[in-house]
Amino acid sequence: MRFVFSPPAEAAADLVTLPWGAPLSQWTDDRIVEIPQHGRSRHVVRFVAEAGRVFALKELPERPARREYEVLRRLHELGIPAVEVIGVVVDRPGAQEAVLVTRFLDYSSSFLALFANPRGGQLIDRVMNAQVELLVRLHLAGIVWGDCSLANTLFRFDAGTLAAYLVDAETGEVHERLTQSQRDHDTDVAYARVVGELTDLRESGSLTQDLDPALAAADLVARYEQLWAELTSEEVMPRDEQQFRVAERIRRLQDLGFDVGEMELVEDPAGGSRLRLTTRVAEPGSCRRAVFTRTGLDVQEKQARRLLADIASYRAALEQAEDGPVSETAAAIRWLTEVYQPTIAAIPAHLRSRLDAAEIFHEILEHRWFLSEAAGRDVGMQAAVRDYVERVLSAVPGDLVTPTPRIADRGLSQPSSSAAAAWARTPSGSG
Numbered sequence: 001m002r003f004v005f006s007p008p009a010e011a012a013a014d015l016v017t018l019p020w021g022a023p024l025s026q027w028t029d030d031r032i033v034e035i036p037q038h039g040r041s042r043h044v045v046r047f048v049a050e051a052g053r054v055f056a057l058k059e060l061p062e063r064p065a066r067r068e069y070e071v072l073r074r075l076h077e078l079g080i081p082a083v084e085v086i087g088v089v090v091d092r093p094g095a096q097e098a099v100l101v102t103r104f105l106d107y108s109s110s111f112l113a114l115f116a117n118p119r120g121g122q123l124i125d126r127v128m129n130a131q132v133e134l135l136v137r138l139h140l141a142g143i144v145w146g147d148c149s150l151a152n153t154l155f156r157f158d159a160g161t162l163a164a165y166l167v168d169a170e171t172g173e174v175h176e177r178l179t180q181s182q183r184d185h186d187t188d189v190a191y192a193r194v195v196g197e198l199t200d201l202r203e204s205g206s207l208t209q210d211l212d213p214a215l216a217a218a219d220l221v222a223r224y225e226q227l228w229a230e231l232t233s234e235e236v237m238p239r240d241e242q243q244f245r246v247a248e249r250i251r252r253l254q255d256l257g258f259d260v261g262e263m264e265l266v267e268d269p270a271g272g273s274r275l276r277l278t279t280r281v282a283e284p285g286s287c288r289r290a291v292f293t294r295t296g297l298d299v300q301e302k303q304a305r306r307l308l309a310d311i312a313s314y315r316a317a318l319e320q321a322e323d324g325p326v327s328e329t330a331a332a333i334r335w336l337t338e339v340y341q342p343t344i345a346a347i348p349a350h351l352r353s354r355l356d357a358a359e360i361f362h363e364i365l366e367h368r369w370f371l372s373e374a375a376g377r378d379v380g381m382q383a384a385v386r387d388y389v390e391r392v393l394s395a396v397p398g399d400l401v402t403p404t405p406r407i408a409d410r411g412l413s414q415p416s417s418s419a420a421a422a423w424a425r426t427p428s429g430s431g
Contacts (some may be wrong), residue, residue, distance in 0.1 A: 005087030005101075006073060014050040015086075015101065021093045024059040035104065041168075047104060054104035055086060064170040065098035068103030071172035072102070078141050081134060082166040083154070095212050096327045104309035105165055107157070107356045111150040111197070119396065124207075124216060130155060132223045135186065136231065137236075138166070144182050146171030157355060159302035166173040186307050187224055190413075191217045208418070236268050295340070299358035301303035306362050311335045339381075346385045347393070354396040 001020055021026055024044045033049045035056075045058040060068075067087050072085035084103040092098070111127060131153060138145055145152075145166070152168035157242035175182070199214035287304035291297050299307065315331035332415060343364060344357045355363070379387075 001089065001093065002091045003087060003089055004069070006069075006085060014053075015048070015055065018048065020099070021094060024057060024099060046075070054106075056083070056102045056104050058100045058102075059097045060100065060170065062098040063426070065090070065100045066420070068100055068170040068172065069169075071169040071174060074174050075138075075141075075166065075169070080141060080166070081140075081163060082169065083407065085198060091414055102167075105154050105156065107166070107359070108154040108158075108165065110154065112201075112206075113161075114155055115201050121313055124211065126162045127155065128216070128220045128223060130162040131190075132220060134164040135224055136165060136227050139178050139183050139186070140231065142175040142177055144173040144175065145169075145186050146173060146189070147193070148186050148190040150197045151193070156300070157359050158300045159301060159306045159359070160366065163300060163302075166417065183228075185401060187221050190224075191221050194220055294329060295336045297336070297358065299397050300358075303358040303362055306365070307340075307358065310339075310365065314339060343381060345388060346382075351389065351393050351396075354393055360393065363392065 004015060013120065019029055024046050027046060029048070031048045031050055033047050033054065035047045035054070041058065048055045048057060056066075060391050069088045072082055076084065083105050086101040086103060088101065089099040095110065114393070131148075134153065135145065135148055135282065147168065147170075152166065154165045154167045155162045156165065157163075171245040190196055194217040195213045198207060198211070200214060201207040202209060202211060235249065280413070286301075287308060288299060288301050289309050291299055291304040294311070295307075297307070310331050311328075314335045315326055315328065317330055318326045318334065328334055340361060343361055344352070347360060352360075354360075364381070364384055367388040368379060368381060371379045371384055371387060
């Protein structure tokens with residue numbers, strides 16, 4: 001029996017004592033846990049809790065197991081949202097199938113769990129947008145998914161939107177660049193799979209009867225084509241508008257989370273210039289890195305943008321109150337200890353793991369804004385937290401609960417200065 005683990009492979013030491021000699025379906029180890037929000041799989045999948053982490057183990061033939069292992073490693077290198085691969089176990093006794101080991105994605109849900117317990121409006125739109133963005137990112141990176149479906153995706157809340165993560169890559173292929181036929185194959189598969197999945201949801205009562213699965217799946221493909229065209233199409237522009245139009249196009253791409261790898265302006269026979277762009281997935285996590293550097297918080301990208309905006313607003317309030325400049329670093333540290341940590345600490349312990357802490361903070365900012373709009377005045381952070389806990393967080397379904405509480409959410413301090421109290425009474429940048 002052989003264990004092939006990705007570096008750093010400290011997880012290997014924790015997992016080698018599992019009963020690898022027995023079929024996965026027969027394991028009775030005390031470390032086996034149930035994850036109610038995971039999706040369906042055509043393979044045997046078990047979950048193991050070890051050393052404060054949860055791992056997903058999938059039993060499948062060695063060749064696709066090795067291929068999925070390599071594809072997931074490549075996705076990690078490219079910064080494309082996917083589950084983190086730990087390793088693969090091969091040459092098991094009795095010619096048993098291999099086992100692929102990945103980290104369980106905390107705070108994630110399958111599409112089945114999302115529709116069984118919907119949060120917020122326009123869920124179908126948010127799911128489709130997340131799925132389209134993931135597929136486009138894969139194709140720009142030269143990755144054929146091969147089995148694009150909602151069942152092979154996990155979703156996480158990210159500042160009110162959904163972020164899609166690839167969870168099944170056994171049919172994935174890595175190329176330098178994709179052809180039109182390869183992209184068409186993926187969208188054809190996506191259409192067929194999504195029609196079937198939404199049909200099943202509608203028949204189970206999780207979708208309204210007036211939603212047409214075929215139209216919804218066709219809309220997914222149309223959204224994909226629109227985003228792909230925005231990212232890759234050539235554009236002819238008059239010479240006198242060239243500078244403005246190029247800057248505008250690049251800004252639109254950056255707003256969508258993509259960067260320009262190479263730009264070429266070619267004289268067009270009809271007049272003007274033809275802009276050709278080579279688009280790539282943006283370097284992942286610029287806002288995440290900024291938040292982590294300033295506060296030590298490890299959050300998702302859209303959450304990070306929201307936190308940075310709140311830090312900036314808090315800094316402005318500090319400078320006004322103290323009648324002088326406050327550095328970004330000092331403002332971020334004070335915001336962390338005087339605003340963010342006390343807000344999360346005010347959440348009852350039994351509810352704190354319903355969503356990750358940054359998403360809870362984002363939702364409280366949103367809730368404060370809506371309450372203030374209704375009241376015609378700023379209600380303050382404390383009132384917003386109390387109302388949010390009672391009316392919103394307590395209703396979050398249990399199958400969104402993570403099995404691994406984060407250490408960073410523990411031991412949070414209370415406000416340490418009058419600036420925090422002033423901030424709690426001042427409208428934040430949540431509008």
